[in-house]
Amino acid sequence: xxxxxxxxxxxxxxxxxxxxxxxxxxxxxxxxxxxxxxxxxxxxxxxxxxxxxxxxxxxxxxxxxxxxxxxxxxxxxxxxxxxxxxxxxxxxxxxxxxxxxxxxxxxxxxxxxxxxxxxxxxxxxxxxxxxxxxxxxxxxxxxxxxxxxxxxxxxxxxxxxxxxxxxxxxxxxxxxxxxxxxxxxxxxxxxxxxxxxxxxxxxxxxxxxxxxxxxxxxxxxxxxxxxxxxxxxxxxxxxxxxxxxxxxxxxxxxxxxxxxxxxxxxxxxxxxxxxxxxxxxxxxxxxxxxxxxxxxxxxxxxxxxxxxxxxxxxxxxxxxxxxxxxxxxxxxxxxxxxxxxxxxxxxxxxxxxxxxxxxxxxxxxxxxxxxxxxxxxxxxxxxxxxxxxxxxxxxxxxxxxxxxxxxxxxxxxxxxxxxxxxxxxxxxxxxxxxxxxxxxxxxxxxxxxxxxxxxxxxxxxxxxxxxxxxxxxxxxxxxxxxxxxxxxxxxxxxxxxxxxxxxxxxxxxxxxxxxxxxxxxxxxxxxxxxxxxxxxxxxxxxxxxxxxxxxxxxxxxxxxxxxxxxxxxxxxxxxxxxxxxxxxx
Numbered sequence: 369x370x371x372x373x374x375x376x377x378x379x380x381x382x383x384x385x386x387x388x389x390x391x392x393x394x395x396x397x398x399x400x401x402x403x404x405x406x407x408x409x410x411x412x413x414x415x416x417x418x419x420x421x422x423x424x425x426x427x428x429x430x431x432x433x434x435x436x437x438x439x440x441x442x443x444x445x446x447x448x449x450x451x452x453x454x455x456x457x458x459x460x461x462x463x464x465x466x467x468x469x470x471x472x473x474x475x476x477x478x479x480x481x482x483x484x485x486x487x488x489x490x491x492x493x494x495x496x497x498x499x500x501x502x503x504x505x506x507x508x509x510x511x512x513x514x515x516x517x518x519x520x521x522x523x524x525x526x527x528x529x530x531x532x533x534x535x536x537x538x539x540x541x542x543x544x545x546x547x548x549x550x551x552x553x554x555x556x557x558x559x560x561x562x563x564x565x566x567x568x569x570x571x572x573x574x575x576x577x578x579x580x581x582x583x584x585x586x587x588x589x590x591x592x593x594x595x596x597x598x599x600x601x602x603x604x605x606x607x608x609x610x611x612x613x614x615x616x617x618x619x620x621x622x623x624x625x626x627x628x629x630x631x632x633x634x635x636x637x638x639x640x641x642x643x644x645x646x647x648x649x650x651x652x653x654x655x656x657x658x659x660x661x662x663x664x665x666x667x668x669x670x671x672x673x674x675x676x677x678x679x680x681x682x683x684x685x686x687x688x689x690x691x692x693x694x695x696x697x698x699x700x701x702x703x704x705x706x707x708x709x710x711x712x713x714x715x716x717x718x719x720x721x722x723x724x725x726x727x728x729x730x731x732x733x734x735x736x737x738x739x740x741x742x743x744x745x746x747x748x749x750x751x752x753x754x755x756x757x758x759x760x761x762x763x764x765x766x767x768x769x770x771x772x773x774x775x776x777x778x779x780x781x782x783x784x785x786x787x788x789x790x791x792x793x794x795x796x797x798x799x800x801x802x803x804x805x806x807x808x809x810x811x812x813x814x815x816x817x818x819x820x821x822x823x824x825x826x827x828x829x830x831x832x833x834x835x836x837x838x839x840x841x842x843x844x845x846x847x848x849x850x851x852x853x854x855x856x857x858x859x860x861x862x863x864x865x866x867x868x869x870x871x872x873x874x875x876x877x878x879x880x881x882x883x884x885x886x887x888x889x890x891x892x893x894x895x896x897x898x899x900x901x902x903x904x905x906x907x908x909x910x911x912x913x914x915x916x917x918x919x920x921x922x923x924x925x926x927x928x929x930x931x932x933x934x935x936x937x938x939x940x941x942x943x944x945x946x947x948x949x950x951x952x953x
Contacts, residue, residue: 441485457484474792487779516784519546
């Protein structure tokens with residue numbers, strides 16, 4: 369009964385604690401179902417929410433428009449072999465291999481192990497001033513990714529980006545952003561090129577690595593949405609599939625840092641020749657003890673060892689195989705004199721050992737090793753030498769690294785060992801809401817379609833649990849209830865034991881029905897009953913067995929008696945009409 373109460377209390381706790389969470393889950397589920405009732409999710413080429421805030425919005429659904437807007441590179445990469453220098457990778461506008469929406473297309477890199485480059489002009493240059501920069505695009509590694517990148521370059525505005533047919537690796541860019549992988553090295557690049565305000569040199573600044581695991585984005589062959597937000601306050605966010613995976617400051621989270629140190633070590637200063645950096649030195653006054661033997665070996669032969677009994681010194685551990693036969697094709701002139709292979713000597717199988725016996729080695733009690741003088745504090749110790757610090761002649765302070773070079777074009781310049789990489793739905797805007805609305809009409813619909821088509825029951829449970837972590841408590845409670853139920857079934861009294869208790873203690877109604885003697889009746893007079901006699905151990909065992917048989921017979925008779933009519937006469941004793949129970953012999 370106590371276990372049943374505990375189960376009931378656990379159920380009440382579950383209802384109170386998780387009731388609200390389950391209600392939220394039901395509401396969220398209804399919202400998703402209301403979006404679409406079919407796997408065939410409707411799709412139309414997206415239109416930016418506010419075109420005035422957009423610099424490029426490319427969905428690749430219109431092949432004619434793509435061919436007019438996008439330019440394939442005809443350049444050659446410098447400094448490499450002529451046969452691989454040309455940017456001759458193939459690009460194509462195609463529907464996705466899987467999980468596509470009706471009418472949706474993407475830009476596909478068809479070639480592997482080739483240099484590939486393609487680019488397009490922005491509708492107008494983006495100037496880093498008072499508006500944030502939002503770059504967003506989709507990538508699908510349709511064949512997975514072995515080695516190569518899928519990053520996008522935002523090309524700097526200038527003379528070198530006027531003719532995009534010359535786009536190659538040396539073309540100046542302002543930002544490089546996106547996934548890259550080779551072997552087990554998975555990266556998500558955010559690199560910006562910073563112009564030194566003092567001398568005009570340009571240096572790449574690399575963002576710190578995200579803490580999240582990136583492997584699945586390269587291997588699951590699903591579309592993933594990459595978003596970069598750079599704000600005028602010098603902060604940034606890197607987002608994958610609407611989840612922030614990296615964030616920080618342009619001033620603090622890049623290598624090398626934007627601003628150099630104000631002071632540096634004096635490169636002209638050298639450490640003095642008499643500068644002693646040793647904290648401890650060998651004691652110059654120490655003398656090796658006269659009894660110190662540096663030549664004594666670490667181990668010596670045990671002089672007290674004796675050959676074990678049964679050691680067969682005259683027998684070899686291995687003998688030529690007597691059953692071996694020289695191969696028929698053995699050529700003595702070519703192969704040399706044939707010798708049978710060696711096998712273990714059967715005479716040594718049960719012996720302590722065979723062959724020449726040698727006494728074992730033991731540690732030499734006189735061994736001390738090479739003598740070294742003890743160490744003492746160095747009286748001439750001056751500490752670690754460091755050159756003096758001087759003002760950095762190249763120092764500058766750029767408080768606004770957000771103010772980067774303007775961008776006028778966007779492009780992909782890649783080398784990949786995997787083909788069929790699909791790019792889609794590129795947008796560059798100054799308004800995050802425009803980017804979110806763009807993704808809602810493209811990427812979000814793709815993932816919803818994939819979700820509906822592919823998820824199994826277990827996947828649904830996992831997805832819902834990720835969205836509502838409190839459901840873990842529900843799973844734990846269900847498991848606990850199962851365990852408690854099993855314990856209850858295993859530990860409760862058996863039905864046979866309960867039945868036996870019922871037979872041993874019948875209710876008053878049962879006693880009345882069977883005409884058994886009740887407590888209020890006087891004790892019956894037993895006839896033909898001898899006084900009990902003492903018995904030995906053997907008789908105890910015999911009587912014990914007999915009593916068990918008697919109990920079984922009593923149970924059978926009891927069942928038969930309950931089946932008899934109540935009017936059946938009962939034997940009388942003649943004294944008070946009490947029923948008589950006779951002991952069986």
